[in-house]
Amino acid sequence: MKRYLLIVLFDLLMNEEELKILRAVVDERGFGSAAKRVHLSQSAVSQAVRRLEGELGVTLLERGRPPTLTDAGLRVYEHANDVLGRRDLLHRQLKALREGGVGIVSLAASQALSREWLPQLVARFVPEHPSAAFQFETLPSRQIIAAVADGRFELGLGPFSRAMAGLTIHPLGKQRMVLYSGRSPRLSRLRKEGVVALSCETLVTSHLDATTATKRRGLLREHFGTAWVVQSLDLRLSLIRQGLAVGYLPASTVAVAGARRELVALDWISFGVIERTFGLFHSSRRALTSIAENFLRVAQSKA
Numbered sequence: 001m002k003r004y005l006l007i008v009l010f011d012l013l014m015n016e017e018e019l020k021i022l023r024a025v026v027d028e029r030g031f032g033s034a035a036k037r038v039h040l041s042q043s044a045v046s047q048a049v050r051r052l053e054g055e056l057g058v059t060l061l062e063r064g065r066p067p068t069l070t071d072a073g074l075r076v077y078e079h080a081n082d083v084l085g086r087r088d089l090l091h092r093q094l095k096a097l098r099e100g101g102v103g104i105v106s107l108a109a110s111q112a113l114s115r116e117w118l119p120q121l122v123a124r125f126v127p128e129h130p131s132a133a134f135q136f137e138t139l140p141s142r143q144i145i146a147a148v149a150d151g152r153f154e155l156g157l158g159p160f161s162r163a164m165a166g167l168t169i170h171p172l173g174k175q176r177m178v179l180y181s182g183r184s185p186r187l188s189r190l191r192k193e194g195v196v197a198l199s200c201e202t203l204v205t206s207h208l209d210a211t212t213a214t215k216r217r218g219l220l221r222e223h224f225g226t227a228w229v230v231q232s233l234d235l236r237l238s239l240i241r242q243g244l245a246v247g248y249l250p251a252s253t254v255a256v257a258g259a260r261r262e263l264v265a266l267d268w269i270s271f272g273v274i275e276r277t278f279g280l281f282h283s284s285r286r287a288l289t290s291i292a293e294n295f296l297r298v299a300q301s302k303a
Contacts (some may be wrong), residue, residue: 009297016087019080021048022060026077050074070256080151085151103291104133108158110143111233112250113278114174118157125298132291140207140231146283154292159276172222172279176251179266179273184243187264194269195223203227204236204245220271248274 024034035042053060060073069077109118141158148156160169189197203224221227230236239245239264266272280299
């Protein structure tokens with residue numbers, strides 16, 4: 001009973017406006033930028049965060065450039081994403097229904113799968129549901145998982161990982177990720193020395209937990225000299241083609257782009273090929289809308 005009352009009190013203390021402001025400060029990496037996003041003065045934003053900290057009795061942000069979340073702040077930030085994400089999705093769903101539709105398919109997908117799978121799924125789905133609305137966004141794989149978990153999107157289409165607690169997964173196929181290099185003068189050294197030569201190479205990737213993080217044992221990036229975070233799949237492909245970096249790309253994407261002659265698969269390296277399962281996933285804690293269930297059914301029938 002005590003724990004239940006604490007949770008109720010916690011939810012009552014935080015209104016959506018305060019959560020929205022806190023999320024803006026973190027996402028925009030500063031009070032000034034957050035103020036522009038939420039259309040308030042910087043002073044009002046600062047006061048709102050301090051008021052929230054006073055209500056909860058904890059410090060949420062370490063004031064710096066940029067401000068960083070404390071452990072307590074991280075919990076509240078995750079709660080804010082969950083509450084605000086579910087609210088925004090509900091508003092979009094209700095708007096679609098008011099306008100005479102059957103609902104909205106809200107889905108975040110990886111760039112490769114949004115190219116190679118999503119158009120086919122939509123083509124199969126639309127004839128059965130011609131009045132359906134869609135909200136699609138492409139994100140790095142790890143961000144898709146977070147966006148579905150906190151309710152910003154109802155469905156995710158991407159590769160599965162071990163960190164998917166609270167999500168229900170529906171496998172659709174396999175994706176073969178290959179480490180590629182351009183035909184640069186350094187290629188002969190890579191062929192000769194293998195893994196050792198990677199210490200002189202730049203890895204281009206869509207996401208890292210922290211670009212300045214200290215290397216830890218077990219991470220693939222520890223084998224490379226440096227890492228660039230580039231979310232655009234086209235730009236990553238171009239950088240690798242020019243010999244400016246090496247990186248993992250779906251073999252199917254390279255084939256579709258007609259880049260096989262310009263790229264060399266470093267598949268002789270022990271971690272040069274990574275097979276991973278991909279598919280649709282959604283929160284285990286929230287029931288799917290009927291339109292999302294139908295989209296899932298169509299996708300599974302294709303697989």
